Amino acid sequence: MLDVSKLRSAYGRIEVLHDVSLNVRATEVVALIGSNGAGKTTLLRALSGVQPITSGEINFCGERIDRLPSHRRVARGMTQSPEGRQVFGPLTVADNLRLGAYMRRDKDIDNDRDHVFTMFPVLYEKRNHAAEGLSGGQQQMLAIGRALMGKPKLLLLDEPSLGLSPTLVDQILEAIASLKADGVTILLIEQNANAALEISDRGYVLESGRIVLEGSGRELLSDPKVRAAYLGLD
Numbered sequence: 001m002l003d004v005s006k007l008r009s010a011y012g013r014i015e016v017l018h019d020v021s022l023n024v025r026a027t028e029v030v031a032l033i034g035s036n037g038a039g040k041t042t043l044l045r046a047l048s049g050v051q052p053i054t055s056g057e058i059n060f061c062g063e064r065i066d067r068l069p070s071h072r073r074v075a076r077g078m079t080q081s082p083e084g085r086q087v088f089g090p091l092t093v094a095d096n097l098r099l100g101a102y103m104r105r106d107k108d109i110d111n112d113r114d115h116v117f118t119m120f121p122v123l124y125e126k127r128n129h130a131a132e133g134l135s136g137g138q139q140q141m142l143a144i145g146r147a148l149m150g151k152p153k154l155l156l157l158d159e160p161s162l163g164l165s166p167t168l169v170d171q172i173l174e175a176i177a178s179l180k181a182d183g184v185t186i187l188l189i190e191q192n193a194n195a196a197l198e199i200s201d202r203g204y205v206l207e208s209g210r211i212v213l214e215g216s217g218r219e220l221l222s223d224p225k226v227r228a229a230y231l232g233l234d
């Protein structure tokens, strides 16, 4: 579904992604892990078209998309739920979800909204509240719910567990696992390597802008380097 080949990207003259290649097959959950500053966010921004690339290719569903503007990539089914939530604060939860579906013309929108409410019951309870009054975790759920309302083929999740309490992290991970069960394809960017790899089919480790390891979630969880560098275990 997604095939990234030898991607390079720079801020000014400083290259931060060096020949990054990875792929995500339909219905997989793939984790991209790496420490602060490894280039995870830059990679996601390059995929969604807000960060220029200097060379390499991005293919999505058999089509080369790296020269398409962001909105065209979204229209083709690639949606990002950004880090830091970025929900529309003054709007209600229900309106935020409706906005996620603005490109759709089909009739399943209400069903999909109900599905989001089933996944995150607190969003139903707060459906008529302004999004800015929600807790950080609830805003994160809303951001994911809003992205889902666009019925993406591929969901790009940027650090969904960032800043959340362990209970909320568990809830978000359960939601991701249930999306996987529904057949949604996900590229999950996480610093929380343990949590991400537990629910992922495969994973990549990004270090200083390079993919240094790849494998199944289980392989990476038992890899001595990953355990030492990202899980704090030896």
Ligand code: ATP
Binding pocket: 011, 016, 034, 035, 036, 037, 038, 039, 040, 041, 042, 043, 191
């Ligand atoms: P984090 O988890 O902290 O977001 P990350 O893995 O997502 O880390 P990036 O944010 O992609 O990493 O940053 C990769 C590198 O690019 C870092 O060295 C960072 O300092 C640099 N960088 C990020 N944004 C900019 C920018 N706007 N201008 C210049 N350099 C930047």
